[in-house]
Amino acid sequence: MSLNANFYNNRVCLNVLANSLENAKEVYEAAEGHVLVGLLSKNYPTVEAAVEDMKIYAKEINNAVSVGLGAGDPNQWKMVADISKEVQPQHVNQVFTGIGHTRGLLGQNETLINGLISPCGKPGYVKISTGPLSSKEEAGIVPVNTAIQMLKDMGCSSVKYFPMGGLKTRDEYEVVCKACAELDFIMEPTGGIDLTNFEEIVKIALDAGVKKVIPHVYTSIVDKETGNTKVEDIKELLKMVKNIA
Structure with a gap:
């Protein structure tokens, strides 16, 4: 597995989408490597098709690939796992x-795996x-510290806190950040x-003492006409990161 030094050596790394290989390369360059490019499993008809395509992306952007579910769709979990086994993404x-x-399919501990947990009010x-079955039942609510330790037990690397609704869940988010720290x-x-x-969202985490923050900035910076992630917005985000990290 190839490593992207900019990703591992800095406190903040962007996670954004790309509409094409060319867009991914533009985004990677604009972010000066401080980025993970989200490729959604939901956009591929089969695991094989996804693996073939994602390996091309990985080669072109120093393996800064983030294999995604697609709007947190629990039904994509198995496809994501199978793709990741073959691609060995970052x-x-x-x-x-x-x-x-x-984690078992990956067979190594270097790839970061996030675990999806959600605000509960x-x-x-x-x-x-x-998960695909548990999400259909009564919500399983646990203390955030317990959740994080459970994630660690399973070989997880990070909390994916979704859906936040921006700063609408700020009070809850602040506590999760403190627990991560x-x-x-x-x-x-x-x-x-x-x-x-x-x-502000990134600063809350950094001020709490979180060692690494990976904010996902998706549709808000996607050009509605072309479907491309806007390079100028990536540059603006990077400028903000350099101001606070």
Whole structure:
């Protein structure tokens, strides 16, 4: 597995989408390597097609590939795991219940796997029932520290906190950030992040003492006509990162 030094050596790394290989290369260059490019499993008809395409991306952008579910869709968990086994990407997005299986298939501990947990309306607690079956039942709510330790038990690397709705869940987010700092865990805020709230969201995590923050900035910086992630917005986000990190 090839490593991207800029990703591993800095406190903040962007996670954004790319509409094409060319767009991915533009994004990677604009972010000066401080980025993971999200490629969504949902966009491929088969595991084989995804593996073939993602390996091309990995070669062109120093393996700065983040294998995604697609809007946190729990039904994509198995496809994500199977793709990741073959691609050996730098980053994997996974539902809470799919982490152990994914880590086992990867066969190594270097790839970062996040675990999807969600706000529940009560600071200090999170919803961990984000799998294909558990998400259909009554919400499984547990203390955030317990959730993080469970993630660690399964070989997880970071919290994917989704859907945040930008700063709408700020009170809950702040507690999760403090827990990540206390338990030496990576934080990935996701959902409703844009150019107007990005800096504040990242700063909350850094001020709490989180060792590494991977904010997901998706549709808010995608050009509606072309479907491309806007290079100028990536440059603006990087400028913000350099101001606060």
